[in-house]
Every structure is written in C-alpha cells, then in structure tokens.
Amino acid sequence: MSETQDLHGCYHCGLPIPLGAQYPLEIEGMQREMCCRGCQAVAQAIVENGLTDYYKHRTALPAAGHELVPEELQQLALYDHASIQKSFVIEQGGQIRQASLILEGITCAACIWLNERHLRQLDGVLEVQVNYASHRARITWDDETIKLSRILKEIQLLGYNAHPYSAERQAALRKQQRARDLRRIAVAGLCAAQVMMIAVALYAGAAFGMEKNTAEMLRYFSLFLSLPVMFYAALPFYQSAWFALTARNVNMDVPVSLALVVAFTGSVWATFYGSGVVYFEAISMFTLFLLGSRFLERNAQEKSVEAAENLLKLAPAMATRVTGGQHEIVAVLELSAGDIILTKPGEAIAADGEVIEGESAVDEALLTGESCPVKKQAGCQVIAGSINIEGPMLLKVTGVGENTVLAGIVRLLDRAVAEKPRLAQLADRVASYFTYALLVLAALVGGVWWWLDASRAFEIVLAVLVVTCPCALSLAAPAAFAAAGAHLLKRGILLTRGHALETLSKVTHLVLDKTGTLTYGKPVLQEIAVLADVAEKDSLVLAASLELASEHPLAASFLNKVSRPELRGVRQAQNIPGKGVTGIIDGKFYSLGNRKLTSITENLPVPPSVQPGATLVWLCDERRPLAMFVLSDGLRPQAAELVANLKRRGIKVTILSGDSEEAVAHIAAQAGIDHWHSGMHPEDKLARLRTFQQQGDIVAMAGDGVNDAPVLAGADVSLAMGGGTQVARSSSDIVLLSESLPDIQCSLETGQASMMVMRQNFIWAIVYNLVALPFAAAGLIPPWLASLGMSASSLVVVLNALRLR
Amino acid sequence: MPASTLFYLLVGAVAMAIVAGIGIFWAIRSSQFDDLEGPAQRILMDDDDPMIPRYRLNEKRD
Numbered sequence: 001m002s003e004t005q006d007l008h009g010c011y012h013c014g015l016p017i018p019l020g021a022q023y024p025l026e027i028e029g030m031q032r033e034m035c036c037r038g039c040q041a042v043a044q045a046i047v048e049n050g051l052t053d054y055y056k057h058r059t060a061l062p063a064a065g066h067e068l069v070p071e072e073l074q075q076l077a078l079y080d081h082a083s084i085q086k087s088f089v090i091e092q093g094g095q096i097r098q099a100s101l102i103l104e105g106i107t108c109a110a111c112i113w114l115n116e117r118h119l120r121q122l123d124g125v126l127e128v129q130v131n132y133a134s135h136r137a138r139i140t141w142d143d144e145t146i147k148l149s150r151i152l153k154e155i156q157l158l159g160y161n162a163h164p165y166s167a168e169r170q171a172a173l174r175k176q177q178r179a180r181d182l183r184r185i186a187v188a189g190l191c192a193a194q195v196m197m198i199a200v201a202l203y204a205g206a207a208f209g210m211e212k213n214t215a216e217m218l219r220y221f222s223l224f225l226s227l228p229v230m231f232y233a234a235l236p237f238y239q240s241a242w243f244a245l246t247a248r249n250v251n252m253d254v255p256v257s258l259a260l261v262v263a264f265t266g267s268v269w270a271t272f273y274g275s276g277v278v279y280f281e282a283i284s285m286f287t288l289f290l291l292g293s294r295f296l297e298r299n300a301q302e303k304s305v306e307a308a309e310n311l312l313k314l315a316p317a318m319a320t321r322v323t324g325g326q327h328e329i330v331a332v333l334e335l336s337a338g339d340i341i342l343t344k345p346g347e348a349i350a351a352d353g354e355v356i357e358g359e360s361a362v363d364e365a366l367l368t369g370e371s372c373p374v375k376k377q378a379g380c381q382v383i384a385g386s387i388n389i390e391g392p393m394l395l396k397v398t399g400v401g402e403n404t405v406l407a408g409i410v411r412l413l414d415r416a417v418a419e420k421p422r423l424a425q426l427a428d429r430v431a432s433y434f435t436y437a438l439l440v441l442a443a444l445v446g447g448v449w450w451w452l453d454a455s456r457a458f459e460i461v462l463a464v465l466v467v468t469c470p471c472a473l474s475l476a477a478p479a480a481f482a483a484a485g486a487h488l489l490k491r492g493i494l495l496t497r498g499h500a501l502e503t504l505s506k507v508t509h510l511v512l513d514k515t516g517t518l519t520y521g522k523p524v525l526q527e528i529a530v531l532a533d534v535a536e537k538d539s540l541v542l543a544a545s546l547e548l549a550s551e552h553p554l555a556a557s558f559l560n561k562v563s564r565p566e567l568r569g570v571r572q573a574q575n576i577p578g579k580g581v582t583g584i585i586d587g588k589f590y591s592l593g594n595r596k597l598t599s600i601t602e603n604l605p606v607p608p609s610v611q612p613g614a615t616l617v618w619l620c621d622e623r624r625p626l627a628m629f630v631l632s633d634g635l636r637p638q639a640a641e642l643v644a645n646l647k648r649r650g651i652k653v654t655i656l657s658g659d660s661e662e663a664v665a666h667i668a669a670q671a672g673i674d675h676w677h678s679g680m681h682p683e684d685k686l687a688r689l690r691t692f693q694q695q696g697d698i699v700a701m702a703g704d705g706v707n708d709a710p711v712l713a714g715a716d717v718s719l720a721m722g723g724g725t726q727v728a729r730s731s732s733d734i735v736l737l738s739e740s741l742p743d744i745q746c747s748l749e750t751g752q753a754s755m756m757v758m759r760q761n762f763i764w765a766i767v768y769n770l771v772a773l774p775f776a777a778a779g780l781i782p783p784w785l786a787s788l789g790m791s792a793s794s795l796v797v798v799l800n801a802l803r804l805r
Numbered sequence: 806m807p808a809s810t811l812f813y814l815l816v817g818a819v820a821m822a823i824v825a826g827i828g829i830f831w832a833i834r835s836s837q838f839d840d841l842e843g844p845a846q847r848i849l850m851d852d853d854d855p856m857i858p859r860y861r862l863n864e865k866r867d
Contacts (some may be wrong), residue, residue: 057850109846132843179833186829190822197818214811221815225822 010035012043012159014061028052042159049118058110062159076149076156078329079164085148088164095143096126101152104161106135111160118158122146137162181295188233188291192284194225199281212274219271222280229284230264233291255435256290259465266462276459282790289794293475293801296482319350322394339397343388351400355380358393362386391575434473438465445777460779467776472768472793476761479801484754487805492722492738493747500733503717504751506698510646510744511689511711513703514657514667515633517721518741521704523615524634525557529607531625539627541566543619546573546581546592557631580617590626592619600625633663639671642741647672651748652697656685658707685711702736702744704728719744750804757804761797768793 009016011025011032023034025043034040042062046054079085090098103115112130115137119128124145130137139151155162198218205215237260240253263279270276320342321330327342335341335351343349345360361373364386373389376382382395442464449457485495495501515521528536544558545568573583580593591598600620607628614632618625643653655676657664664678677688689711692699701708701715705728712718712732720732721739736743772789775781781789832838 053850109843110850112843113847113850130843131840132846134840175839178838179836182833182838183830186826186833190826190829194818194822198815217812217815221819225819 060107353395472765483804509697516704
C-alpha cells in the first residue's frame with residue numbers, strides 16, 4: 001500500500017484504510033482503494049449501475065458500507081407481507097403501490113441523486129421522489145414486476161438504509177397547514193409591495209403637494225389592494241383572537257386584530273370622506289412581517305418534529321409464533337395470551353410472558369435502568385420490550401398490548417405530561433395586561449380630545465392605536481424562537497416543544513440518567529490484562545475472531561478495537577448460552593467467556609483494581625488462561641467538562657439512576673458529580689424530581705430509557721438522547737440527535753441567548769411605544785411617520801432576532 | 806401627467822400582482838415549496854450521461 005492511499009483514506013467513505021487491507025476497485029479508469037468489503041460492495045454497485053457521477057458531485061462523505069448478512073435480507077422479505085404493508089403502503093389501484101420511506105445515511109444532495117437515479121433504473125419502479133430536507137422518499141412501484149423487499153435491498157446495496165414510515169394524518173395536516181401559510185404570505189407579500197409603492201407616492205405628495213384627485217385615487221387603490229390582506233392573509237389572527245376571547249382569555253392576537261381592524265376601519269372612513277389619515281401600508285407590512293416570522297418559527301419546529309419522527313423507524317412489530325412445531329411470523333397485534341412464541345438472541349421480546357423452555361440473559365435496562373443483563377430460565381417472567389441477549393427461549397404469552405408492563409409505564413407518563421408546568425402562559429398574560437392598558441389609554445385619550453376638540457378625537461384615537469400597535473411586541477417572541485430553533489437544528493439539537501427555550505434559560509438544576517445518557521449504555525472494552533506469553537494485540541484478535549464467529553452480543557465491543565482484515569478464521573464455533581464462546585483457530589482450541597465457562601478460570605482471583613459492576617471475560621487455550629478483558633459501560637467523552645462548566649455557572653448536577661450503588665458511584669466520581677442516587681424506580685425518580693422542584697429548582701432532565709420517560713415529562717424541561725428509546729424521545733422537549741453531552745450546554749446557552757434577544761426586543765418595543773405614545777396622544781405625529789414607525793419597529797425586532805443564527 | 810395615465814398604470818400593476826399571485830398559488834399547489842434545499846443542489850448534477858449513446862447502459866438491471 002502506498003502512502004498516498006493512507007493519506008486519503010477509503011475512496012468511498014474516507015475512513016483510514018487498515019494496514020494490509022486490499023479492496024481495490026476500478027472507478028472511471030482509476031484504481032481506487034476501499035477500507036473494507038462493505039465499501040467495496042457499495043462502490044461496486046454504484047459503478048455497475050453507471051452512477052459514478054455520484055463521486056464527482058458529492059459534497060459530504062457517506063457512512064461506511066456494510067455487507068448484507070442473510071438475516072437482514074430475510075427481514076427485508078417480511079416487508080412484502082400484506083399485513084405488515086398495511087401500515088405504510090397506499091394501494092393505488094391494481095398492483096400499483098406507493099410507500100413512504102425514511103432514508104438513513106443521506107449526507108449530501110448527491111445521495112438524493114444516487115438513490116433516485118438508481119431506483120428509477122429498476123424495472124417496475126414507477127416513480128421515486130426523495131425530499132432532501134426531511135430525508136423521506138416516496139416510491140411508487142408495480143407489485144407485479146418488483147417487490148418492495150427488492151427495492152429496499154437495492155437501497156441497502158448503495159449503502160443507505162430505508163425504513164418504512166407511516167404517513168400519519170398529522171404529517172398530512174402539517175403539509176396542508178404549510179401550504180395555507182405560504183398562500184397567506186404570498187398574498188400579503190404581493191399586496192404589501194403594491195401598497196407600499198403607492199404609499200411612497202402618497203408620502204411624496206404629502207411633502208411636496210399633490211392634486212387632491214390623484215391622492216384620492218391612490219387611496220382607493222391602496223384600499224382595494226389591502227382587502228385581500230385584511231380578509232384573507234390576516235384571518236389566522238382574528239381566529240386566534242376570537243378563540244381566546246370566547247375562552248375568556250386575552251392573547252397577543254387580540255391587540256393585533258384590534259389594531260388591524262381599527263386601523264383599517266379608520267383608513268376606509270378616511271378614504272371615503274376624503275380627509276384624515278390612511279394606514280393601508282402599515283396594515284399590509286405588519287401582516288406580512290408577523291405571518292413571515294410565525295411561519296419561520298413553525299418551520300424550524302416542524303423540521304425538528306420531522307427529524308424526530310425519522311428516528312422512530314416504525315419497526316413493524318413482529319413475533320415468531322410456534323403452533324404445533326410450526327414457526328410462523330405474525331404481527332404482535334395478532335398475539336393473544338396463551339400463545340407460544342420463540343425469541344431469538346438479539347431480538348426485543350414482543351410480549352410479556354413466562355419462559356417455558358431455554359435459558360438466557362435478558363437486558364431490561366429499557367425498563368429498570370439496570371445495565372447488567374438478568375438471568376432467565378424456565379418459570380421466569382419476562383417483560384415486553386426487553387432484549388434477549390444470549391440464547392433462544394420459548395415463551396408463553398401472558399400479556400400483550402395494553403396489558404404489558406411497558407404500557408403501564410406509558411400510562412404513568414401520560415399522567416406526568418398532564419401535570420407539566422406551563423410557563424409559556426405567562427407571556428400571554430403579560431400581553432393581556434398590555435391590551436387592557438392600551439384600551440383604557442385609548443379611551444382616556446379619546447375622552448380628553450372629545451372634550452378639547454371633538455372633530456379630531458377619532459383621528460387621534462386611531463393614531464394612538466396604530467402607533468402603539470403591539471407589532472414589535474407581538475413579533476418579539478416568535479422571531480427570537482424561530483432564529484434560535486434554526487440555529488440549534490443545525491447542530492443536531494431538535495426543539496420539539498415551544499416553551500423549551502424559555503425554560504432552558506432559567507434552569508438551576510440538571511438531573512442526569514446514568515446508563516445511556518452519561519455513559520454509552522453498552523459495554524466498552526476498558527482494560528486488557530495479559531496472563532501468559534501472548535501479545536496484547538494477539539489476544540485481542542483471537543477474542544474478536546471468536547466473538548464474530550459466534551455472533552455473541554459482546555462482539556461489538558471487541559470488533560471496534562481491531563480491523564476486520566486482521567481477524568482469523570474460526571472453525572467449530574460454539575455459543576454456550578450464559579457462559580461464552582469456544583472455537584478452533586489455526587488448529588488450536590480457544591475459549592472466551594466468564595469464569596463458569598471452563599474449569600481453568602473458575603478459581604482465578606479478580607484483581608482488586610477492577611471496578612465494581614464490570615464484566616470480566618477470560619480468553620483461554622486448552623490448558624491455561626491467556627488474557628483477561630475488563631468490559632464496562634464507558635463514560636461519554638466530555639462528560640466531566642460539561643459538569644465542570646455547569647457547576648461554574650451555578651447549576652446543580654445530580655444523577656438519578658436505577659443502577660447499583662457501586663456502578664453509579666464510580667461513574668459519578670469519574671464525571672465529577674457530587675450528588676447521586678442509585679437503585680431508583682421510575683416512581684422514585686419522579687418523586688425525587690418533585691422534591692427538587694418543591695425546593696424551588698427549575699429542573700432540566702436528560703435521559704434515554706423508557707424508565708426515564710415519566711421523569712422527563714415531569715421535569716420543567718427535558719432532553720432525550722437521539723439513540724434512546726422512542727418513549728423517552730416523545731416525552732421530552734429537546735432531542736439531542738448528536739448524542740454529544742456538550743450539546744446540553746449548547747442548548748442551555750442558546751436558551752439564554754434567545755431570552756436575552758427576546759428581552760431586548762421587548763424593551764425596544766416598550767420604549768418605542770412609550771416614546772411615541774405622548775406625541776400621538778398630543779396629535780403631533782403626522783400619518784406617514786406613524787405608519788413608518790410601526791413598520792420600522794417591527795423590522796428592528798426581526799433583524800435583532802436574526803443575530804441568533 | 807394626467808391622472809388617467811396613472812390610473813391605467815396602477816390597473817396594470819394590480820393585474821401583474823394578480824398574475825404573480827396565481828403563479829405562486831400554482832407553485833404551492835404543485836408542492837414546489839416542500840423541499841427548498843434539494844432542487845437548488847440538483848441543478849448542479851450533470852445526469853445527462855445516459856442520454857449520450859456510448860454511455861448508455863446496455864440493458865436495465867433487474
């Protein structure tokens with residue numbers, strides 16, 4: 001291998017090429033090196049289909065390719081079942097079908113091109129449309145010539161991953177709403193441009209003199225052009241205001257609607273009577289600004305929601321039912337109590353049940369937060385959603401759907417959501433006071449002028465209402481939220497609820513879950529102790545080879561440490577459930593497992609340096625132990641840094657974990673966290689959280705598991721890890737797609753920055769109103785200045801918010 | 806400038822705004838605003854290679 005190849009890395013994915021790896025491929029007449037067989041296969045598929053342009057156009061590197069294993073292909077075949085297709089496929093008459101898919105692995109626009117081009121080349125595929133923004137694909141195909149599993153396989157061949165996505169009603173509604181908003185903005189924009197043009201002529205006329213007829217004609221045109229704005233574009237404001245009023249509430253839209261209606265009525269009156277002031281340009285500009293910033297705000301939020309939905313991956317819930325020795329794959333919904341189901345290692349268990357045959361360890365971290373797998377044998381109860389780790393088991397179903405433990409936790413969650421504090425209501429309350437004050441003031445000014453000079457009263461009341469129109473005030477919050485949301489999204493932080501930013505800026509206490517949040521949630525190789533005359537590297541290679549051959553769940557932690565080409569061939573690989581794996585490499589017998597696997601390791605001492613809670617694995621040949629591996633759940637990088645930074649800011653940090661005392665203490669010490677609680681159930685966590693809140697803390701909670709969900713919902717603001725469980729994500733306000741801990745700090749900072757911008761906006765709006773008000777009340781503000789001030793104050797607010805990006 | 810000239814010009818402006826409005830409504834209806842980033846990048850890709858006979862794939866892969 002030449003040095004240049006090492007410098008450039010894999011031609012496909014850009015990762016460094018392991019020493020000695022030989023995966024060449026000729027692309028457009030050039031010999032290119034790949035890092036692994038997976039990348040080679042993907043590149044091969046791209047070349048064979050005449051899609052090499054992809055390499056020219058791409059602007060970001062894709063993920064490394066991986067080889068398809070037969071089991072994955074078999075799983076794809078399940079997507080052809082009619083009962084499973086029901087949830088995400090639309091039949092379009094005859095054999096024409098359409099499915100919505102989420103594409104995983106899209107990194108740049110060339111990926112879109114690659115997928116669309118390749119799929120369109122397939123016989124039977126009628127239409128492919130990939131949306132770059134949401135990473136979703138809509139594929140129409142003829143079921144007679146091509147099966148969905150085949151299409152999915154082709155996508156995988158290109159190195160991407162496709163998941164069915166059930167186009168929910170909500171998504172359709174969102175799309176409609178978006179189209180409606182866009183139409184309103186278009187109308188407001190077009191009309192505002194025209195009205196503004198006429199207004200400039202009117203300003204000039206006011207300054208230099210204009211024939212009365214011409215001015216009148218211009219006013220009538222302005223009136224005509226404002227009609228669509230008033231009666232179409234601004235409708236949402238009236239609706240929202242009306243809803244608030246009928247609920248005996250006052251929100252921001254009430255003063256907005258009031259100002260619009262009063263200014264319009266006054267302007268119409270002035271137009272028909274040929275005297276007084278018209279505010280048509282102010283009406284249209286204000287409507288445009290407000291619609292625009294609300295649209296941007298909603299857009300940023302929608303993108304977050306879509307990205308969060310893409311995580312759900314609608315895995316069709318399937319189970320293997322055993323009836324009279326026959327295995328059949330059925331939807332989980334079709335299971336009923338008393339059925340016998342088979343669960344294979346690596347699978348999530350489909351229903352609550354009792355083990356009737358087999359022996360295995362089950363990972364219940366999802367529910368209990370316990371990082372160690374729990375032993376299960378005949379007679380034991382297992383919980384739906386937990387993951388079978390070691391061996392196959394036959395289960396007798398005791399509960400499905402609503403009757404499972406999992407469903408119980410979800411119910412607990414619903415209750416917590418209902419109790420969620422609503423700080424957001426405060427802003428509306430402020431707006432209502434403002435509105436009352438405004439109305440009282442306008443009435444007062446009107447009364448005084450009625451007494452002084454009745455002929456000018458109406459005109460001046462109108463000026464007061466227009467000048468003090470809460471445009472800037474009502475734009476202050478949405479503009480800041482829109483900009484901050486867009487900024488966070490770029491970093492992979494999704495805001496799923498509106499109030500999150502506001503609360504984030506006030507957080508005084510961060511509560512963290514341990515497993516999966518502070519740590520990776522899976523065992524990582526921490527330490528290797530060589531016990532005989534073998535090199536550390538060799539022992540690792542032997543262990544990894546054994547693990548790979550046996551498809552043992554711990555395999556990943558070993559395979560991360562060695563490159564694939566180094567692995568040796570293993571014969572007679574055997575997986576002994578609950579103990580470990582054995583096999584023959586180069587004619588020699590090796591075993592890898594816990595102390596119960598062979599008699600050699602049974603009485604070996606555990607070194608005192610090993611931290612509690614770690615998993616110990618020994619590698620032995622026929623006679624003696626060769627090496628010992630220490631595996632434990634590793635702390636995520638930068639955890640200590642995050643904790644130190646937060647402490648400096650005066651934010652308390654606490655761990656609430658369901659794990660054992662030793663394990664939590666160890667991680668807490670590593671991360672520098674002083675307060676921690678171990679062995680907690682979801683109810684305990686929630687109770688503890690409530691105590692914190694009663695002490696006056698504003699609590700942010702970060703978690704990932706199902707057991708965290710009720711706590712996430714109960715916290716003032718909550719953050720979920722992108723790789724965590726669906727329930728955790730859907731019950732939290734913020735999803736960290738990047739899964740990196742510093743993002744917690746980043747979101748706190750953005751929260752504070754956006755509150756600052758919002759406060760500046762509010763101050764500006766209020767100061768502007770306070771300054772302008774006396775002049776308007778005194779009848780000193782000329783009409784063009786009033787409407788210019790109104791537009792300019794809104795513009796300042798929007799521009800200030802854009803600083804957040 | 807007589808007021809009538811101005812009147813016709815203004816009517817023209819309104820008519821143009823209406824035409825533009827119809828155009829935008831049509832674009833929204835045909836979901837051209839759904840993906841604002843993809844099309845901007847797509848234009849940069851020369852995917853006309855298969856139209857050139859010597860680059861054309863012999864047959865569709867199945």
